[in-house]
Amino acid sequence: MNAPEAKSGFRHVGTRPVRPDGIDKVTGKAIYSPDFVAPGMLQGAILRSPHPHARIRSIDTSKAEALPGVKAIVTADDFPTLKSLMVTMGESAGNIIHVSRKCMAQGKVLYDGHAVAAVAATSAVIAAEALKLIEVDYEVLPHVIDIDEAMQPDAPLLHEDMVTEGVQPRPDKPSNIPTYVSKTKGDVAEALGRAAAVVEGRYSMPMVHQGYIEPHACVASWNADGQANIWCSTQGAFVVRMLTASVLGISQADIRVTPLEIGGGFGGKTTVYLEPVAMLLSRKSGRPVRLAMTREEVFRASGPAPGVQIDFKIGATADGYLLGADLSMKYNVGAFPGNGVQVGLITALYHYRFESFAMHGWNVVTNMPGIHAYRAPCAPQVNFAVESAIDELAYKLGIDPIELRLKNAVVPGDPGFTGGTLGEIGFVECLEAAKAHPHYSAPLGPNQGRGVAASYWINAGGPSVAAVSLAEDGSVLVTTGSPDIGGSRASMAIMAAETLCIPYEKVRVTIADTSAIGFSMVTGGSRTTYATGKAVIEAAETIISIMKARAAGMWGVDVADVAWGDGEAICLDPAKDNQRLPIGKIAARMNNTGGPISAEASVNPHDYLPAFGVHICDSEVDPETGQTTIVRYTAIQDVGRAIHADYCEGQIQGGAVQGIGWALNEAFIHDKAGRLDNPGFLDYRVPVCSDLPMIDTVMVEKPNPAHPFGVKGVGEVPIVPPLATVANAVSRAAGVRIRDLPLSPDRVYSAIKSKG
């Protein structure tokens, strides 16, 4: 690691330089949101509902207000009444009323942990004591957690005004089903009728949480003149600004959001839960206020990934060509309508050439926290069903599972989900790399099984702004509005250094606050290295143009006679004897040649390409206990071109580990009263280093021709295949197909016993 590994034709791209933020992070100097302190800051705390579903009859805060040290109390009454309005949230959209209700319950609580009041006090102890003095009169209502129960006509209704969209005729009664979607191609019944082999099954998995180590936290300071500062942990400072302003009904320009270091987000930090509450507490108290969730609050009150129930039927010819797929998906989206099944529809089947398919999907609301994005949001769930069934089909037909996938894999020129043709994708190359990998042919031990699965993620583009400027000594400052959640400081520095032909160490990258640079969409969707990278490259190219013009002026030649290479202007005028001006000399004279040298680029690219991954897993199942051990794991992925090789591999490893956690351990467990039973890392078991072998990675590089360095998104697709990869491996090891996650020891043991 960290050994330079220059690729032919590149100076820096593909190398492994030391990360610029590394020392601060490993020495504890980096400032994360729970660390931030503002002068005169108060400590906030939030009172949360113990009921999953209840009407709030009244809230009496008088005793809490009388407690010495309490400076402000906020309830729903302090929030402005909002009109229903869809607002852009990162790459997708959401209703601002729902955003507001996730910050503070209004009229009803919809899940265990829903916020009902907040306090700001001079100490955390006083704030906690004040919460105990707030009296909430609840009318407890029947609750519903299960997908099937929530879909029943007589189920307790979460939203009395919600009718199903996408159904004709439009229902005249409300239900817990906000959305129905469908997509069909050809006659699937006829196609399945011709199939030599058919596999059919019901697959399920529970809600799971991103499990970021750093909890949600912020400090807000709202001045009497209306101007405010927010310091927080976020994947998108601009989305925090927009949502906070929209929830509070104030001007975006009045809020300056500074993104601090982020201790994990994985999609879960692209919205607000605390910031509007902290703002209101600050306005009432006249002082900065910190709010920080505990681990328990993170689990009970922030957005997890949906649980699903999926019915899938798939058929193929005797030689393994896929004929038809019949897919019914139900996504548990928690307390508020969300984009669950819509993504399932897009990501379920488009990596294979199906002759025909029928897809139907429903989002279902339940008394659980409203879902939010989690790495390739909503794709792993449906991929688990599809790739498990593909595996069964291969087994049934006696065809190697990679071979079956190769027969059906999409290639450049095939249609994507929008109907357009797929560009330079590398799915077949990934499958070939998996087939050729020594792991795939290595012998297995007793009670071991090998699984394989494949997937894709659409990736994203979108708006980004970057600025590049020269210091007087020729070193370079890059500023972006994209929070660094996975190494973007390093990748931006590499791309700037590559463009300018200068050493990597001469470039330093800053993540700006919302008042210091123009709008950038969230860091998510696997868009940042691609889109913000394009902005950095474009700004650096403008800097080169300016420097060539300045050098031309210094030499007294036409700018057309100046070239750029090796970090120097090169004079092409024969009379000047091939003179050179290094960047440092141009920078030293910049105020004698026209002033500071800086450039800003604003981009909105959409020529991104989807990413494909193929994973291989060896598992060992203890037949006496059902305990599964991951023995070996290899993740192969088309990365386009790796900018910082370590970070690419790290993203692949991190995604694989999170997916293994979904497969083996992770689940939201509710008691009969609808309360979350495992809101902590002792009982909600994410994998740790000692649980797993080293995740081997293979980076297949098929560059994106639309990016100057060939970038494709990397961070999300690696979480998609592990669920089915592990399930397929465990099914082979246990000798029985298990279609429900997680593959906990009791479930695996029961399956082994039930087969006899």
Next chain:
Amino acid sequence: MSRVRIVPTGAAAEYFGGSGEEFDAEAGNLFQLVEVLDARAPGFGDAAGVQLVFAVNGEVTEDWTAPLPERAEVLIVTKISGG
């Protein structure tokens, strides 16, 4: 002015009867098309660009000033989020 085929899906279909039925419209670019569709389904204009995205002949198109090709297929899909 081009005649284009509108393919509304998901939340977009709700604005046009909910069935997802395809129909034709005339517009020079996406700005004009949004205006035409908003006249047909009031409120569509507010959702376009916030909740919905356009794919013209299969390519996601954010530049609404680009001329629409004659007989282009305009697929309207719900925006989705990444993580």
